[in-house]
Amino acid sequence: MIEPAGLFAGLAIGVAMGALVWRRHAEPHIHADEAIHPGDRQAIAQAEARAFCSGVPQVVSYRQRSPRHGWRWHKYRAEPAYSSNVTVRPLVHDPGENWALATSLGETGDAVNAAKIIEDVYGSAFAFDAEGRFTYATPMAQTSLAMTLDDFNEPLSDAAFLDGGDLGWKRGVHPADYDSASAELRRCMRSGTPFNYEYRVLRATGEYVWHRFAIRPARAGDGRVTGWYGTGFDVDVFRRTDAALHESERSLRELLETAPALIWCMTPSGRPIYFSRHMREFLGFDVAAKDEPDVPRLQSLLGAIIHPDDLDRVNERLDHSLRTGEPYALTHRQRRFDGMFRWVETRLAAMRDEAGEIVQWNGVCLDIHDQIRAQDELRQAQDKLAKAGEAASLAELSASIAHEVNQPLAAIMTNAQACQRWLAGEEPNIARARGIVDRIVRSAESAADIVSHIRALFQNSAGPRRSTDLGALVGEVRDLLAEPFAQSRTSLDIRLAPxxxxxxxxxxxxxxxxVNILRNAIEAMAASPEGSRKLRLEGAVERGRIRIDITDTGPGLADPDHALEAFFTTKAHGMGMGLAICRSIVEAHGGPLRANNVEPTGARFTFTLPIAKGGDD
Incomplete structure (x- = not known):
């Protein structure tokens, strides 16, 4: 198999060979460039290149012009060794140039002629005899290497080249490459097989550059090898480019393998094809480990790693993305190698070609389990802090109530004791006792006023009633609860009639x-699957008042008939006062507050508010 750099170089010589094919097959009165159909010239060039560089014959069809029949189809067989029994156009050069020509043609003439054919079109070629001594090299080759034919053929040892000896051209080969290159050349020369090899040669500039050499045998009529001919191609740029591409690919793969994320890839149809190292370590297996007969790989993988409660949601979102090409993003639980389910955030996006077609899906999973736990712990801490604040407020309120009520109660006790003494004498002082009883009554009325004031405080019934834009008020509520909605991933749909x-x-x-009703709904839906937590707030005119409906998609109320009563709660640490206070406030505004469950799941709170008659009410 020809490597990319060699094939590219081979195509260059294939162009030269193809030009000679045109020359060989063109009829005398037809110009060589017109003999072969323009659409077929590249195919011939590629066939010649493959044959020359691979040593395997190639057969190609092409169209040739005929003066009588126009374009006619022909078959052409490109042989690995180009025949030298063709007329070679004389070389044209300035007689003043110092061209180094071969002098010992002899029996190696076929090899030299073949080399000149290559040189005639391409510009660089060489030939050597059956013993490995150079008999021809183009001026370009000699100049670029700063070596003459004598330099190439200078014996560096007593042994012949085929017997393991070295010739002067060794000086022009990189020391690290010479042993392997010379050994391969000796093997080819002994077996008569084509030589294709890449190694570094020393330029006249003193730098080593990569070349690919393609050398073929020239044979006599009896099949005996009489010499060798070939050419070399500078593939240094391709080598460096290929090395840069390999390094870029290695760097990218290393980046994917070491990135602190779980990375995976799928085909356009959704078949997983790659897990990064961290993904493999997290799951404990590679991408094909869970394959089952007649079961799509994606389905078997998801069934093995996704939490059962999240699987339907994951499948639904993935199917949507694969159908539409839209990005995928979801938070769900995923099984780790030890069997523990951990929260991960998965994102998936399509990679497209220039035409916009999806060529691959690339995904990443971020392990956010610790972050979720930290958020839960923070939320619990906030709840504890809020309850501590409530307890402190309650303690402060209790102290205030005790202080306020204690004074009239103390006065009542003192006056009652005095009254008891006035009535306990041998002669009861009825007048004095009556006056004391009057003071007791006034103290009791004072205590009753204090209790009424506290009751009114709990009912919030003393505030002023003003004309208010309900839409603006609901907007303020939405802003106040923006963080709880975001943290709980709950959506709020506001539908106020225009x-x-x-x-x-x-x-x-x-x-x-x-705020109280919406916050209770958020807490009630905490156990519902993400994506199903939805709240709807509706408002419309009904019978001269504004009716408000707040509906959630939670599990519903355990006991709707008692949900609004004081001290009734289903929370582990609830006081059962929130909805009771809400009912008192709504009733103070002239309307009832009702609670009921809805189908298929959820709860609804309904109340009405009075419509303003203009200005303050």
Whole structure:
């Protein structure tokens, strides 16, 4: 098999050979460039190149012009050794130039003639006899190497070349390449087989450059090898380019293998074909390890590594991307080599060619398990901090209540004891006791006022009612809860009827109602699969009021009939006051708050708000 650099070089000589084929087959009155159909010349050149550089005959069809029949199809067989029994056009050169020509043609004349045929078109060739002594070399070859024929043939040892001796051309070969190149040349010369080899030669400039040499035997009529002819091609640029490509490929592969991510690739149809080293280490197997008969590789792999609760969602998203070419992104659980499921974020994108066609899918999995756990721990810490704040506020409120109520209760106790003394005497002082009883009544009324004030505080019933744009209020609520929505990956769909009139409300209180209900819904859907957590907030005019419906897709309410009662809760550490306070606020605005479950799953909270009659209400 011819390597790319050698084939490229071979094509160059193939062009030269092809030109000689045209010359050989052209009829006398037809110009050589017109004898072969232009569309077939490249095919002939490639056939000659392959035959010359590989030693294997090549057969090609081509069209040749005939003065009587126009273009006619012919078969051409390109032989590995180019025949030298053709008329060679005389070389044209300036007589003043110092051309070094061969003097010992003799029986090696066929080899020299073949070399001149190559030189005639391409410009560089050489020939040597059956013993390995050079009999011809073009001036270009001698000049570029700064060596003459005498230099090439200078004996460097007593033994002949075929017997292991060395000739002067050894000085023009890189020391690291000479032994292998000379050994291969001796083998070819002994067996009479073509020589194709690449090694470094020393230029006149003092630098070593890579050349590819193609050498063929010239034979007598009895098949005996009478000499050798060939040419050399400078493939240094191709060598360096090829080395650079290999290094680039190695660097890219090393980058993929060492990148701190789980990288994988698929065909355009979705068949996994590559796992990076980190991916293999994470899963504990390579891309083909889970193949099953008659089962697509992608299906068998996903079934082996994706958490059962996430598998349908992963399949659905992958199918969509493969159908549409859209990027894929999903967070799911993936099995590690030890059987543990870890949270990963998977992204997949299509690599396309210049025409926009998908040629490969490239994906990356990021292990975010520790990050998810850290977020959960942070959320738990925030919840504990919030509960601690609630407890502190409750303690402060309790102290305030105790302080406020303690004064009238203390007065009641003191006056009751005094009254008891006035009535316990031998002669009860009814007038004084009556006055003390009046003071007890006033102290009790003061305590009742304090309790009523605290009750009103809990009900938030003392705030001013103002005309409020409901859309703006809902927007503020959405902004307040933006972070919880993002962290929980919950979507909020707001559907307010166009042209809603303003409402007469205490905006702070109603905002608390929205926040409380929406936050409870987010928490209720925490266990639902990602992508199914959806909230819908609707508002429309109904019977002279604004009706609000808030619906989630969570598991629903365990007991809708008692969900709004004080101290009723299904949370492990809940106080059961949030929805009760919401109901009190809504009722203070003249409307009921209702809770019920919806089909197929989820809960809905419904309440109404009064429409403003203009200005403050």
């Amino acid at each position: 042209g809603l009139p303003p409402v007469a409300i205490d905006a702070v209180q109603i905002q608390q109602v929205f």
